Amino acid sequence: MKKNKYVFAVNSYQKAVDAIQSCINNRYFPIIYIKFFIINGLGPDWIKELNYLLEKKFSKKNFKIYVDCKKNYGLFISLVDQKISYIKINANKQTFKRLNEIAQKNKVLLNPKFSIVDLFKIKKINKKIDKILI
Numbered sequence: 001m002k003k004n005k006y007v008f009a010v011n012s013y014q015k016a017v018d019a020i021q022s023c024i025n026n027r028y029f030p031i032i033y034i035k036f037f038i039i040n041g042l043g044p045d046w047i048k049e050l051n052y053l054l055e056k057k058f059s060k061k062n063f064k065i066y067v068d069c070k071k072n073y074g075l076f077i078s079l080v081d082q083k084i085s086y087i088k089i090n091a092n093k094q095t096f097k098r099l100n101e102i103a104q105k106n107k108v109l110l111n112p113k114f115s116i117v118d119l120f121k122i123k124k125i126n127k128k129i130d131k132i133l134i
Contacts (some may be wrong), residue, residue, distance in 0.1 A: 007032070008119050009117065010034060015119055021126075023133070031065070032130050071090050077102070
């Protein structure tokens with residue numbers, strides 16, 4: 001039986017820290033998911049700063065970031081330039097092919113298949129992650 005790959009949708013630094021810490025305790029590699037409305041409102045600099053703060057707390061090898069861009073291609077280019085690991089983008093076949101070439105040059109994966117666990121309204125993140133991963 002194949003094990004599902006989970007990503008954890010967060011909206012703050014503290015929730016990201018709690019999710020990463022809980023995943024490390026369960027020996028699971030965490031991937032942090034950022035929804036489009038957050039990144040569209042706060043901008044790509046917010047992701048850069050979040051990534052920097054998480055790298056200070058944890059090693060760069062302990063987590064990855066997954067961002068939803070929808071059809072915002074300028075945001076996509078900015079995130080590829082920042083070397084975000086995973087990016088979800090909506091595009092037609094021709095545009096997707098071109099964007100995929102850009103992503104491959106920068107070692108970024110487009111539209112991976114993950115199960116998203118939403119941690120927005122959950123207060124006890126550790127218990128939720130333990131329940132999912134065990």
